[in-house]
Amino acid sequence: MGSKERINRLKEQTRVNILDAAHDIVKDEGWQALSMRKIADKIEYTAPIIYEYYANKEAILLELTKKGFMLLACRMQEARNKHTDLGEQLEAMWLAYWNFAFEEKEYYQLMFGVEMNCCIMDEILPPGSNPFDIAAGPIAQLMGISDPDDDRVCTKYYTYWSIIHGLISINIVRKGTSDEINRQILKDAISGITRSLSN
Amino acid sequence: MGSKERINRLKEQTRVNILDAAHDIVKDEGWQALSMRKIADKIEYTAPIIYEYYANKEAILLELTKKGFMLLACRMQEARNKHTDLGEQLEAMWLAYWNFAFEEKEYYQLMFGVEMNCCIMDEILPPGSNPFDIAAGPIAQLMGISDPDDDRVCTKYYTYWSIIHGLISINIVRKGTSDEINRQILKDAISGITRSLSN
DNA sequence: TTACTAATTTTACAGTGTTAAATTATTTAC
DNA sequence: GTAAATAATTTAACACTGTAAAATTAGTAA
Known part of the structure; x- marks a missing residue:
């Protein structure tokens, strides 16, 4: 009876x-291409048996x-376990997070839904209509840089953008977090970055 | 002949x-529910005529x-035009961005693909497995706060998370931006926030 | 009224997730 | 070993999806 x-x-x-089959398909063809029948093909069964398992x-x-x-x-x-200093722990952890996002890109996309249709926008949109064009001017001025396309301006712009987009993402998803805290x-963050521009 | x-x-x-019909459907039922036939229904035509226009x-x-x-x-x-001071301009602009994301949530989701499946994760995941549980400890210690669930710890955690997730989102999408700049x-950002913990 | 053109719909195809029925294979009882 | 019962798997089907070609209707020009 064994x-x-x-x-x-x-x-x-x-x-x-x-x-595993699902993961493989996604790695090869992206999330949009994942279908029950494709999974079934890969594991050499027909589609309905998948419903026996999920x-x-x-x-x-x-x-x-x-x-x-996990x-x-x-x-x-x-x-974290590689360091004892708290600051080093934090840096190492966030770096690990960062690396995970790219090494396991498919997982990260699934976990945090990063797809975005804004890639080609720069070419399609009328000049001056994307957030960068609008924000880069003041940032450059504050930094005392004449060219808004300067790398240092880009860097600061992305710092702004990252934290704001990140916060919005959390809020759209986790409606729990209090609006007051987020505004704070x-x-x-904004005033912090803005202050750092003048240095 | 007019x-x-x-x-x-x-x-x-x-x-x-x-x-407009598409936007209405999405506002009512979400992006996933949008279909050509539903659009056609709403404008009182059959599906194929849509292909005459798009x-x-x-x-x-x-x-x-x-x-x-746009x-x-x-x-x-x-x-921006409501202010003359550059710092105020930046703050007003990013606040406008922030408001847009929530007032025109459907547009923002389409533009930046914020869907995410990480909502219910807290309940499903084994305790201590989500990034917050892992990072909150060191943050609380550095701040000299004993309870990792303290609101001040949460705030700092989300500050970290926002900028890192935001940066990753950009990088997954806009592969153009140099990796070196982003690591910088x-x-x-990490060391900046970390420094601010001790204050 | 007839011929032609444009607008619109019907039909169809290949794909999707999913369910119920039919079939095949395997185990159990005699 | 054969017959009955149970489990494993597949086939067929349904209601959708996006999209293309064909058929039909409506509107215009001769």
Whole structure:
């Protein structure tokens, strides 16, 4: 009666095979190309058996999200444990986070939904209509730089943009966080960066 | 022969009607629910005529993205023109950006792809596995606060997270920006926030 | 009224996620 | 070993999706 266990092991195996197949497809063709039938093809079954293992497509995505968060947690803890100084711990952790986002890009996209259609916008939009063109002027002036396309201006612009876009992302998703706190973070961050421009 | 013009005007009208219908559907049911047939229903036509006005669904999305960027540009310029002081200009502009993201949430989601599946994660993930749990400890210690769930710790955590997530988002999308510059921004930002913890 | 052109719809195709029924394979009981 | 019962897997089907070609209707010009 050990066959029962062997079969259970096999079932557990196809459970992870499904996840792996999904991950592979996404790595090759992107999230949009992921379909139940493609997963089935990859694990050499037909589509309906997937529903024996996962309730639906969303459940698969959720499982992958979970896996992604666990992986990220590992990397961050690993990085933290390499240092004793608190400041160094923080820097190492955030660097690990950063690296995870690019090394496991597919996971990060799933976890935080980074797709964006703003890539080609620069060419399509009328000149002066994208946020950069509008903000770069004042930033350059404050820095005492004449050319708004100077790298130092770009850097500062992206610093602004990052924190604001990041905050917005959190807020659109995690509606829990109090609006008052966020406005405070935003104002602090903006004035902080703005102050740093004059140095 | 003025009927030619009237007809052209009508055609132009249904062109915007299509865009408006799409926007309405998204506002009611989200981006995922947007379909050609639903748009057609709303403008009281059948689906194929939409292709007389837009090449495909993506073209509609692109047009809406464009519209979103123009709207954002207006709001930012409006805000800037209300001030003469450069610092105030910047703050007003970014605040306008912030407000746009929430007032025109659908546009912002389309422009910057903020969907995210990390909402429910807190409950599903094993305790201590999400980035907050990992980072909050050192942050609290550095701030001399014993409770990692203290609001002040949260605020600082989100400041970190915002800028890092924002930077990653840009980098995943705009592969143009040099990696060296970004690492510099990241390190600067992290050490800047870290320094501010001790105050 | 007839011929032609433009506008619109019907039909169709290939794809999606998902469910129910039919089929095949495997295990159990005799 | 054969028959019955159960599990594993597939086929068929449904309601969608975006999109293209063909058929139809409406409107204009001769």
